[in-house]
Amino acid sequence: MAEIRPSDGEPFRAFVCHTINPYGFPAKDRSGRLEVMEKPHLGELMAKIRAPHAERQLSYATPNTEGEIQ
Incomplete structure (x- = not known):
């Protein structure tokens, strides 16, 4: 879980779930069912x-x- 601080809004907490994410947090979703943030x-x-x-x-x-292999 991480605290995300957007440039134009209030900070919020979320699970960062993808390896490649804009926040640079280490993460991995092996299920393939999660969004970047949950x-x-x-x-x-x-x-x-x-x-x-x-x-x-x-x-x-x-x-x-069938046919010739070229």
């Missing part, structure tokens, strides 16, 4: 990480096995 509520953060994610169909191209 609300400072540990219960909501854990619920977001544990929430089921929508399955995405993977699509693969069929290789062209």
Whole structure:
């Protein structure tokens, strides 16, 4: 958790969750479900990480096995 001090507003506290962030804080999100900054509520953060994610169909191209290889 970090205190963020924007140039045009009140400072606020937040979890910084991405490795590349504009604040230079060390962070890592291995779940892939978090935004750069999250609300400072540990219960909501854990619920977001544990929430089921929508399955995405993977699509693969069929290789062209007919014809000459060039």
